[in-house]
Amino acid sequence: MKSISERQKIILEFIQDFIEVNDYPPTIRDIQAGCNISSTSVVSYNLDKLKETGYLDRNSEVSRGLKLTKNNSDFSVPLLGTIAAGSPFPLPDNDTWSDVNGQEIIEIPHSMINSPDGVYALKVKGESMIDAFISDGDLVIMEQTSNVRNGQMAAVRIISDDSTTLKHVYSDGEYTKLEPANKQMKAMTFESNNIQILSKVIGVWRYLG
Amino acid sequence: MKSISERQKIILEFIQDFIEVNDYPPTIRDIQAGCNISSTSVVSYNLDKLKETGYLDRNSEVSRGLKLTKNNSDFSVPLLGTIAAGSPFPLPDNDTWSDVNGQEIIEIPHSMINSPDGVYALKVKGESMIDAFISDGDLVIMEQTSNVRNGQMAAVRIISDDSTTLKHVYSDGEYTKLEPANKQMKAMTFESNNIQILSKVIGVWRYLG
DNA sequence: GATATTTTAGAACATTTGTGCTATGATTAA
DNA sequence: TTAATCATAGCACAAATGTTCTAAAATATC
Known part of the structure; x- marks a missing residue:
């Protein structure tokens, strides 16, 4: 990495x-x-x-x-933690942003985002995100916002379950449909007030050999 | 200096x-x-x-x-020699320009000239230029050109005398008047074909203490 | 021409500075 | 846990590098 x-x-x-x-x-x-x-x-x-x-x-x-030598064409965003089954989904907060020590830094090309504000990275542990085509070791680049357009992939918390997954989000106001990237698996629809958008997914990076 | x-x-x-x-x-x-x-x-x-x-x-x-630290606001021009009574007036030639070794370099602010082309410096020895208010040790900045406007000071060669002086030049075509900077001394007029303009004077620098 | 000043040469010296080595703690992988 | 890898510490060494000193050559000054 x-x-x-x-x-x-x-x-x-x-x-x-x-x-x-x-x-x-x-x-x-x-x-x-x-x-x-x-x-x-x-x-x-x-x-x-x-x-x-x-x-x-x-x-x-x-x-x-x-x-x-490094060109200034990259933004630096913090690697805030890991996504793992059973662990809470890491979210940036004021402490996280100000606590610079001990954080790993990820470089994001300018072409990928307009601003590093609210952007952070998470490393995936295990195969809990496999239905989003995200596997162990992948790096997920996220932007903290609750403003996602229909079809975008986001980190979504299902309040009644207290579970968090990465899904494509479609909302018509009253109901919100969560659709896995893997179309083989079926989409699920929830009442919108049972759904909390945590962050939208900007990208997934996989480093191989 | x-x-x-x-x-x-x-x-x-x-x-x-x-x-x-x-x-x-x-x-x-x-x-x-x-x-x-x-x-x-x-x-x-x-x-x-x-x-x-x-x-x-x-x-x-x-x-x-x-x-x-030196700002690039200065041109470098060569110090070609000295002006002294009885000595020939130094003029730049192809050899002088290409022979860089052993030459002293004078720095001219950009504000003073547009280009260092044809510009050179001479150091005055003795008081032969006293009627131009130029004294021993002064540095005369010159530009090699025969194109001088009326009133400008130039290095002028009086062919019949084979003498060279620094004078203000006024020409009406047939005759050329040479006027000393020191108005106490009288101007002299020559036939223009008896006069050769060697270089015009851009400035005189005097370094004291 | 004699003298002073500037500039160049050469070499030795002392400090600065990058490197190499071993050991220890921290983190990760199996 | 145990082993392996990574990161940190401390120290000594060798090379790189600025300094100093003396002398000679060149240039300027009187």
């Missing part, structure tokens, strides 16, 4: 700021001090990771041999 | 090119190799000079701690 850890995000921002101020990149020890990292080897380790994920070029054995 | 040596100009261009390619500044030894300089101390020496003249910032004891 092409995401970077929080520490790597901090390092990346430090490098950007440092270059902004000094016009030359920081040394490993500059980064160490600037990001409160205990060891130079940890910095080096994470710089290599950032190179692997393509966020920067690293000229080895060259002091300050760093070059930021 | 705020000019830099040819070697310093080469160093400056090397630094610019290096940053262009690598996104980080060169080390002293990079410069040494790139500019064919025999010693690191010479590079360091010239970097200090460039810092004094304001062409770059130098963060001492910091590797690659260079930052180009």
